[in-house]
Amino acid sequence: MTSSFTELPVDSGDPDNPIGWPEYRQTHAAAAERTGETESVVVGEARIDDVPAVVIAWEFGFLGGSLGQRTGDRIEAAFSHARERKLPVVSLIATGGSRMQHGMRALSQLQRIARASAAARAEGVAQISVLRDPTTGGGWATLGAGSDVVLGLPFAQVGFAGSRVRPATSPSEAYTAEAKFEWGQVDRLVEQDELAEVLARWLRLLSSPTAEPAPPPTALREVSLPETGWEAIQAARASSRPRAAEYLDAYFDWRENVQGDRAGNVDSGVLCGFGWRDGRTIAYAAQCGTATRPAGFRTAARMVRTASRLGIPVLTLVDTPGAANDADAEQAGVGPAIAELFEAMATATVPVTTLVIGEGGSGGALAFAAPEATWMAPDAYFSVTSPEAAAAILKRPLRDVPEVTERLRVRPQDLVDLGLARGIVRP
Known part of the structure; x- marks a missing residue:
């Protein structure tokens, strides 16, 4: 999808374990070996059809794409870089929510992400989110739903409540990108093979500010002015x-x-x-x-x-x-x-x-x-x-x-x- 990608130099350090969850370090190490990543998000600067942007990409295979302390570090660094470089931010989301093994430390990352996003927004940084499967919990309730433009992949599970915690009587079709589009919470559904082209168009649109007013359109037919x-x-x-x-x-x-x-x-x-x-x-x-x-x-x-x-x-x-x-x-x-x-x-x-x-x-x-x-x-x-x-x-x-x-x-x-x-x- 990108013509180039340079990962930001964010120091992951040793896997943190803020509430001493038993065997968390072993679980973290297994996820790293399985995915080749050291955290659930990768952040960097990319060019999408030659349009520069900061990309925040989730790896769902790493502990369900969950949000933890190190995840917050990376997302905060991505927004800081976007502000410095005046670049739009693209969030490719696939997450089950906050990392349970980090307790409230994980949940508090949502506030941190919201602050970073809001600071960038105040400086005119455009934000686009892509809802992949699944986009639930805090990932949906922060960057997913809060971006300027929200794109959804067809059949992606989207909702604040994940599949294991929502009411058993709730219809599953309510937790889809299609439902969110119908209800005005998603701007467009995009097929995977069209995503790069659509993102490039949106990035071009949102990265072209101008102070000149829009000229009024011309009339589309020749008619006489009414007499009465x-x-x-x-x-x-x-x-x-x-x-x-x-x-x-x-x-x-x-x-x-x-x-x-x-x-x-x-x-x-x-x-x-x-x-x-x-x-x-x-x-x-x-x-x-x-x-x-x-x-x-x-x-x-x-x-x-x-x-x-x-x-x-x-x-x-x-x-x-x-x-x-x-x-x-x-x-x-x-x-x-x-x-x-x-x-x-x-x-x-x-x-x-x-x-x-x-x-x-x-x-x-x-x-x-x-x-x-x-x-x-x-x-x-x-x-x-x-x-x-x-x-x-x-x-x-x-x-x-x-x-x-x-x-x-x-x-x-x-x-x-x-x-x-x-x-x-x-x-």
């Missing part, structure tokens, strides 16, 4: 209008998606990820024309925060009739989720550019919009609320919706005149 507000609504709602995926494919040379809110949910109506355009990386969060659910807002917020930390500009595409307002959305916290995205956008330390490509429905759309850097497509609108909702609030019949729409000033040119949009893009 109701015409603007109808143009934005037309089935023939280009959607987010078409805009993203036309805008980027290639791109990689991320998946879900990391809390068990995915909104298929929001596309987030990083794309390559004209030799640089741009992050994106795009609405796909549906009512945006809490997971969509949280995934977009995660995307904006990650891009800010890595120094990568952001492009957002607005297209929603509004935030989801059913009972399930309320229970899932749609209000707090919108607030989370508003905060991420307000505190972004990188330029954010927005293009409204269709419907701009109320606060659910505005949360995706960049203040002072929003552009309009000619077949789009932006409104304080939907025309139908406005008529209902005013206790007007449905036949008056077009008239009410005119009062709302929702046309692209209206938004420019009001100073809420910078301009209207053209093909």
